[in-house]
Amino acid sequence: MKKPFVIPECQKCMSRSLSVFSDLPDEELQQITASKGCNYYKKGQTIFFEGNNAHGIYCVHKGKIKMHKLGLDGKEQIIRFAKDGDVIGYRAMLSGEPYSLSASVLEDTSVCYLPKDTLLNLIQEDPKFALRLMEMTCKEMGKASKAITNLAQKPVRERLAEVLLILKETFGEREDGSIDVTLTREEIGSLVGTATESCIRLLSEFKKDEMIGLEGKKIFIKDVQGLIKTGNVYE
Amino acid sequence: MKKPFVIPECQKCMSRSLSVFSDLPDEELQQITASKGCNYYKKGQTIFFEGNNAHGIYCVHKGKIKMHKLGLDGKEQIIRFAKDGDVIGYRAMLSGEPYSLSASVLEDTSVCYLPKDTLLNLIQEDPKFALRLMEMTCKEMGKASKAITNLAQKPVRERLAEVLLILKETFGEREDGSIDVTLTREEIGSLVGTATESCIRLLSEFKKDEMIGLEGKKIFIKDVQGLIKTGNVYE
DNA sequence: GCTCTTTCATGACATTTATCATGTTTTTCA
């Protein structure tokens, strides 16, 4: 279980975030979120937009968020996801640049907003906190380097196989065994860096090869080893 | 002129780094570097290797370094460059992970090594320093997101045009007007994320279209606007 | 300077991947 990123100033909610929020149905979550002075976003809403100025950061109590960027002709590029226990918006805050990504909500999400001043005070007063933030950022950088290498060197088929494994790793599985996130084929294509049609075709192939199962938007990983092999994944 | 990243503990050399080191010929640089207890690396040497554990960071007095990663079948992927005033190796140090990249020297390079303990003390004692480090890291992240989007969405031709502009921006020009860095076509191909042959072919086309000039490994940018247009660069 | 190795260059070709077209299914929401 991933350790949540606990922001001291935010203990009104964060210190108990995972235990309190984890398994609530949406309506209750929304009520509790409001009662604690936090923010609630519904599916489809955007927490912040690429290009806007950052005034604070958000810690995610519960929810699923896609971090994405506009490419050519407005085509969406998904860079990564955020979920329970993650912090988003810190990159822009700390670099002093505008948001380089938008944060859009895939599933109802409860977040705590921490304004810039509070954050800067925290960093100044608590070096451990600063180190923790840096650690997080630097781990992201490592993943980004890996993503760049994959995009530059791997063919689409391999990238898709790897993306499926990463999705399972990131979001886990529902009770029925499907990957616990709902994405359109277009979004998966964006993650992989390929056209939607190519993505659909390859998913069908993977299904025919019995490496995955498909039921609507649900994806079932049936053959991890097969996907590892197909995706040339070696860590 | 970019402000150098000055590490307080390293003032024996860093505080005067750019002014002292900038225009020295290699031999003198090597002597001065040694006399100050810093490290000197010759072209082709590698400062640290991907996968190894990090024990400190390096600040670059003078030199040119490629930060790269091994992809499939050992194919090199260049992620970024470092030069005078940059700091390298901090990502691994701060994330607690092994180096995700190797750092290889393109031109003789003089660096100052700062061990982990010293760095951690600095961060604890000087919050401004911590913020400065974070700022740097976060700016890198912004660039990485942009790189991912380009690789996923732009065709090779556009990426090459953009890479040429970035190289000029990063390294500036020599007196004769050529971009002040020497790379093989294979390395440029790695940056762009394409096969060496495709890279060579497109460079020839760009030359025929009079957007660039080529003399051996020297590259001259002759038509910035043309490259911006070809590369679909819009910032 | 001369050999050996690497890099550069170009053509021919194969493969991958994107695009366009079309029809079906699913989802949305009034």
Add this chain to the structure above:
DNA sequence: TGAAAAACATGATAAATGTCATGAAAGAGC
């Protein structure tokens, strides 16, 4: 619930890009 929109699916085709082969040029080391 029923119409409209969005998403999914698949075929046909075109375009982009990689691979292989070959030779020339440039650079490294003796």
